[in-house]
Amino acid sequence: IVLKVGSRGKALPPGPPTVPILGNAHIFPTEFPHYKFTEWARKYGGLFSLKIGNDTVVVLTDAAAVKELLDKRSSTTANRPPSYVGELVTDGLHMVLASFTPAWKTQRRTAAAILTPQATSKHLPIQRAEATQLLHNILHSPQSFFTDIQRYSISVIYSVLHGRRVPRYETEEVNAFITTTHDWSALLEPGAVPPIDAIPILKLIPERWAKWKRECKRVSTLQRARYFGLVEETRERMRRNQHNGSFMEEVLERQVELGMDDEMTGWFGGTLLEGGTDTTSSYIQSLVLALVAYPEAQKKAHEEIDRVVGEHRMPTLEDLEQMPYIRAIISEAHRFRPVAPLAVPHATSATEEYHGYIIPKGTTIFVNMWGILHDPGKFTTRSHGCVQLILCPLALFDNPEDFMPERYLLSENGTKPGVDGSDLKPTFFFGFGRRVCPGMYLAQNSINLNTMNLLWAFDFKPDMDTNGNPIPVDIFAYRKGIATAPLPFKCRITPRTVAKAGIIENEFLETADTFSKFEVGLSPEDKEFVARSREHGR
Numbered sequence: 001i002v003l004k005v006g007s008r009g010k011a012l013p014p015g016p017p018t019v020p021i022l023g024n025a026h027i028f029p030t031e032f033p034h035y036k037f038t039e040w041a042r043k044y045g046g047l048f049s050l051k052i053g054n055d056t057v058v059v060l061t062d063a064a065a066v067k068e069l070l071d072k073r074s075s076t077t078a079n080r081p082p083s084y085v086g087e088l089v090t091d092g093l094h095m096v097l098a099s100f101t102p103a104w105k106t107q108r109r110t111a112a113a114i115l116t117p118q119a120t121s122k123h124l125p126i127q128r129a130e131a132t133q134l135l136h137n138i139l140h141s142p143q144s145f146f147t148d149i150q151r152y153s154i155s156v157i158y159s160v161l162h163g164r165r166v167p168r169y170e171t172e173e174v175n176a177f178i179t180t181t182h183d184w185s186a187l188l189e190p191g192a193v194p195p196i197d198a199i200p201i202l203k204l205i206p207e208r209w210a211k212w213k214r215e216c217k218r219v220s221t222l223q224r225a226r227y228f229g230l231v232e233e234t235r236e237r238m239r240r241n242q243h244n245g246s247f248m249e250e251v252l253e254r255q256v257e258l259g260m261d262d263e264m265t266g267w268f269g270g271t272l273l274e275g276g277t278d279t280t281s282s283y284i285q286s287l288v289l290a291l292v293a294y295p296e297a298q299k300k301a302h303e304e305i306d307r308v309v310g311e312h313r314m315p316t317l318e319d320l321e322q323m324p325y326i327r328a329i330i331s332e333a334h335r336f337r338p339v340a341p342l343a344v345p346h347a348t349s350a351t352e353e354y355h356g357y358i359i360p361k362g363t364t365i366f367v368n369m370w371g372i373l374h375d376p377g378k379f380t381t382r383s384h385g386c387v388q389l390i391l392c393p394l395a396l397f398d399n400p401e402d403f404m405p406e407r408y409l410l411s412e413n414g415t416k417p418g419v420d421g422s423d424l425k426p427t428f429f430f431g432f433g434r435r436v437c438p439g440m441y442l443a444q445n446s447i448n449l450n451t452m453n454l455l456w457a458f459d460f461k462p463d464m465d466t467n468g469n470p471i472p473v474d475i476f477a478y479r480k481g482i483a484t485a486p487l488p489f490k491c492r493i494t495p496r497t498v499a500k501a502g503i504i505e506n507e508f509l510e511t512a513d514t515f516s517k518f519e520v521g522l523s524p525e526d527k528e529f530v531a532r533s534r535e536h537g538r
């Protein structure tokens, strides 16, 4: 029996050889697992399995299997693997980590009710205003673009959810939120706690001998204070009739109808804050990285945006319709550096059968987004039908590792002509089935607005060394974790014309009205910053 633990039964999809008891636990990658999973997928196929002791993990690197298993059979594949840390910190009410419980279903229904495309579009004015402040910040201190992008995405999500913006990166709330979220992510890193989910008896270790339990308690206390405090602030403002249209106002107004008690509401707001901040900023930071590394793509985007928008006004979302190359850049940035290279793992709540393989109940399923989106079989352009390979300009980009927006001009989903890319639906980057990202409309609006704005306004070039030589950016220097992001990098950002710089100044002054109703609870330093930046620029 002991020898059977860790062994792969014949019915499971193939995978790397196992050893008794551990299965594949000793070779399970703990850093950037998407690279190893992609290597294994090339060897064992688009559906391979791993044994971690008695538990089974299936990795999908095949868009058709993802569509069938996670979209079509979502009723049995939308669970999450157990997370005792999630239970301890959030009482099992963290929408991203929670298993298929009644509370999760209520929170999902609430998210679906309030984050519709229509409801999201009501928040466009604050997204636009914050995106204008981002341009203004970069214009005045281009070297801090990286943290300004972070501030943008935190401020948007704080405003639309809780009706309260954060005007500076140095605003106390930004710092506190980043620190707590960082400590929380650290607890979720592989190896941060003993293998409690695989060996449940470890849960019984008393707190005085388990530092990780004390850390869970500390993080939980901090998060509760923040998330429940924000809900209380919103409630208090509503009592004073100072509504500003935030999503949480709607949740509080419809709390009974939606079946959301106070516990669910507090963690709901917190989960959306967490889900919406690092993801959006990671996308925009990766976009800037790609623009610096691939000047040709940047040049083409500049030409298109100048032709459609010109230099006497800022772009609007309606312009996107007429800008196929910018739309291609937006998709290619998602493909090139997916924010969550392995999405978020799903788990099966019933046994499934696929192409003759058995996927047992309780299996963890990873979608290897990275492997699918970097599959040379789908994303090279070499076999696009042109016989003159040497002369063909597309052959120059014959590599899924390159940032090449042209893919999305050749076919809707970026796959090389002749290859069926229909399983890669446009929302692929946002996940699958009943777990699809509830914030995707909000996120996509931010992405569209900022991609157009940044390309309209600025040139992005590599930084220079002391001899005036360009220092290439490292397109592989990324942060570890489920949701990844480029490590901070340097580049030179300059306004493209004097006229555009002037428009940014004027438009920034115009944002004051939109911002004013979200400028609640500002510290004296924030108030001073707001007043100063409106009068003289930053």
Ligand code: HEM
Pocket (backbone or CB within 6 Å): 095, 096, 097, 108, 271, 272, 273, 275, 276, 277, 279, 280, 283, 339, 340, 343, 344, 345, 346, 429, 430, 431, 432, 433, 434, 435, 436, 437, 438, 439, 440, 442, 443
């Ligand atoms: C570039 C931006 C974003 C990307 C690429 C992204 C991507 C994803 C992905 C891949 C998942 C996992 C889906 C699955 O398990 O199949 C997810 C889940 C989630 N996202 Fe996003 N997301 C983004 C922005 C946002 C925003 C703005 C919010 C909040 C307003 C948000 C809230 C969530 C939540 C709460 C979940 C968990 C849903 C559940 O498990 O039921 N995300 N997201």
